[in-house]
Amino acid sequence: MNARTTAQRVRRGEISAVSVLEDSLARIHAENPRLNAFLRLDEEGARAAAERVDALVAAGDDPGPLAGVPIALKDNLCQRGVVTTCASRILGEWRPPYTATVVERLAGAGALLVGKTNLDEFAMGSSTENSAYGPTLNPRDLSRVPGGSSGGSAAAVAADFTPVALGSDTGGSIRQPASFCGVVGLKPTYGLVSRFGLVAFASSLDQIGPFSTTVEDAALTLEVIGGHDPRDSTSLRVGAPQLVAHVDDGVAGRRVGLVRELFEGADAEVVAAVHTAAEVLRAAGADVVDLSIPELSLGLSAYYIIAPAEASSNLARFDGVRFGHRVSGEDVTAMMEATRTFGFGDEVKRRIMLGTYALSAGYYDAYYGQALKVRTLMIDAFARAYQHVDLLLGATAPTVAFPFGAKSHDPMTMYLNDVFTIPTNLVGHPAISVPFATGEGGLPVGVQLLGPGMSESVMLAGARILERDREGL
Amino acid sequence: MSLPDGWELVVGLEVHTELLTASKLFCGCENRFGEEPNTHVCPVCLGLPGSLPVLNRQAVELAMRIGAALHCTIAPSTFHRKNYFYPDQSKDYQISQYDLPINSRGYLDLPDGSRIGIERAHLEEDTGKTTHLSSGGRLQGAERSLVDYNRCGVPLVEIVSAPDIRSSAQARAYASELRSVLIATGASDGRLEEGSIRFDANVSVRRAGEPFGTRCEIKNLNSLRSLQRAIDYEAQRQIDLIESGGVVRQETRHWDEGLGETSTLRVKEDAEDYRYFRDPDLVDLAPEPAWVDEVRHRLPPMPSERRSALGALLSSPTSAQLDAVEAVVELGIERFVHAVARENGDVVIALSRAANELASAVDEVDRLAEHSFVTVVDMEASGEVSATQAKALLAGLLAGEDSDPRSLARAKGFEKMDQSALSTLVEELIGAHPDEWSRYRGGDEKLAQFFIGQVMRRTKGQANGKTVIEELNARR
Structure with a gap:
């Protein structure tokens, strides 16, 4: 049962939040040992929340728009007192003394926070194979990766553990696993959702967003978690977005750009899905035009300078001094070195080194400085495109979910997975992946809709059309 | 160096x-x-x-x-x-x-x-x-x-x-x-x-x-x-x-x-x-x-402007007075001197009292009303109290013993000494110290300090030094 229906029935008293939760937990207990989507459950906390929701309903009060909806959190989101690992050894059994803004808002809307999901360590990866706590299996095909880095959250929704999960998207970490697992994944406009309490990977790119089984649930969740937060300086000064009311607005009269650089080089079945999606939008009244934005091909290389550069600084604080795991050493410097050597996995170390190098004296201009210029070029290129169209259409990922180990030996091949998702992060725009077709072995294929900053409402209406006509296919 | x-x-x-x-x-x-x-x-x-x-x-x-x-x-x-x-x-x-x-x-x-x-x-x-x-x-x-x-x-x-x-x-x-x-x-x-x-x-x-x-x-x-x-x-x-x-x-x-x-x-x-x-x-x-x-x-005046403003109250300041100006501005207590200037009081005395007595208890100056400071300076300038007594009054006001200088002066017994009583005392001291008196009469001006000291001891500092010298000279 999707989130919106669940919440409606709980609010009307037709079902109890406790029973919804117990159903969810039963499925998790049955399947999670195999899938490894959840790293940790907070059953006690979730039960207490469910009882509060039921008590409010019994008293005639409204527990909120997500009343009784079980929700999973990617394990890089802080929740007071609940172990947060970022799927890294370096945090040990760290329990944050505070709660992320998005988690507070979910709880305030009546959601039941059932636990923390697996990810690539510090959200660095595209397969969830980089977790210190073992990979998550794709519920659609257990021999394949769920994508990443928010693979645990995508799998939790795909396996029907929870109707909604939160992930974070720095270069595609929500949309690519959504595509691989056959669920909806939304990356909001940068600044629409507070990052307070999200353990940073690359601060200028990170954005929290929902996974769900329906477009409407993604809209509903974003309404709850979006809007200004004074604790995040990069938070936009906007109120909570109004999205659900517009989700069925359709695309009649909208102009959509079918962007060559956002599907070229993808597998044939993926390209075919994108073209079908274009036909669906056209049939619904949109004016779909072919577009080329050559600057998009620069995104990947700029991203792999900017994101590691910020990460090298963001991850400096994991030094064993104040929190997390500590490996002792001769003196403080030796302790820090030993802690980081033990605590970080290979991919994290690789990116810290890349980023450190890119920011170093003598290299800054050639690497980091240059990447910032590319970013500006891309912002301008998108702005030009959006003078002519309302939305852009492309693929989410070049392939369907790949088998375990297929790419983990070669970082460059793995990085290429993000080629279609990275541009929106670099320019701070929203994008959504909608499950649209099936490919090799019946595996899901997602297509991606992109819009300019704060165009979520229009973008979701387009996504709703793709979702509807996928059902009809 | x-x-x-x-x-x-x-x-x-x-x-x-x-x-x-x-x-x-x-x-x-x-x-x-x-x-x-x-x-x-x-x-x-x-x-x-x-x-x-x-x-x-x-x-x-x-x-x-x-x-x-x-x-x-x-x-x-x-x-x-x-x-x-x-x-x-x-x-x-x-x-x-x-x-x-x-x-x-x-x-x-x-x-x-x-x-x-x-x-x-x-x-x-x-x-x-x-x-x-x-x-x-x-x-x-x-x-x-x-x-x-x-x-x-x-x-x-x-x-x-x-x-x-x-x-x-x-x-x-x-x-x-x-x-x-x-x-x-x-x-x-x-x-x-x-x-x-x-x-x-x-x-x-x-x-x-x-x-x-x-x-x-x-x-x-x-x-x-x-x-x-x-x-x-x-x-x-x-x-x-x-x-x-x-x-x-x-x-x-x-x-x-x-x-x-x-x-x-x-x-x-x-x-x-x-x-x-x-x-x-x-x-x-x-x-x-x-x-x-x-x-x-809204920026308040900076020290350089404040030094100029304070220095302008003095006609031809000595270097010691300029040091006092700097110290008083540094401590941020020049408002007391300005208050004296506004009331046409003795700015030289005011600056000296501010740079010394107020500076040594700068954490307590909020206890001292500007008009009380003006009163003490006026009392000293007019000879109503001696310099020693004026310092003691400021110390008392800063210590919170009283807030009114005149009532504090009465409490300390700092009434101005009766002129005839001082006259009698000077006569008495001349009689008791004939050698010192003859040396003073002979032109040894240092001995004025000896007689002032004797008067101060007997009056517990109540007498005004200048008046003592006037009394001595009247008999020279």
């Missing part, structure tokens, strides 16, 4: 001042000195994962006041991260300003009329405090290192002077004047002993007419005295080195107050690469022009 002939000293100072804000630069923790370690900390200033900085508006206001007081351009600015691993830096980077500081290109005029350029005065966060045990205070080889994060995230402004300073005395005068300015703006409490203001000195020497020499940066200068001594020592060290055929290396040096020496801390080749880049957690700082104008407009 003067340099050997033909040599010139070149100094630039970097001054860090903590700002007197209620809370830290990027979080709501209290900004307080001297509390139990790690009691003013939160997820933000401890750099816990997921926490984010939010800029303190009051810190921006105080930084702009400093910029305005130093005649700087106040411009839109950005924050950068200065990356380095050290346990007192909770995030292992410091948020500072780099290529676009909030304040740039200003100057400070010193009391001697010289002008020192200010290159920039930017905002940044302070670090925590580390204590390394059983390693002579150094990190390397320390058995244990303790960190107190109460200071971590406290707002600082770093004020960088141009290399315009040419002597250690001028460096001291600059530091002292800057301190007074910082206090006057309300940005700093000026407490050097608590580390509220800290100095680093960039020192180089050159033969007259030559380009700048290689500079060394001296750290650990915790007082005006050590600043001046360290510069003197370092200048002589560099001259000796060059004169003996050596070359000055660019390095950071540590001042040892006990030994009176500087020693190498690290050489340039070992300097950290801080990998500065824009902090993506913060947005550009662009105060509205109206706010900047308001800050400039």
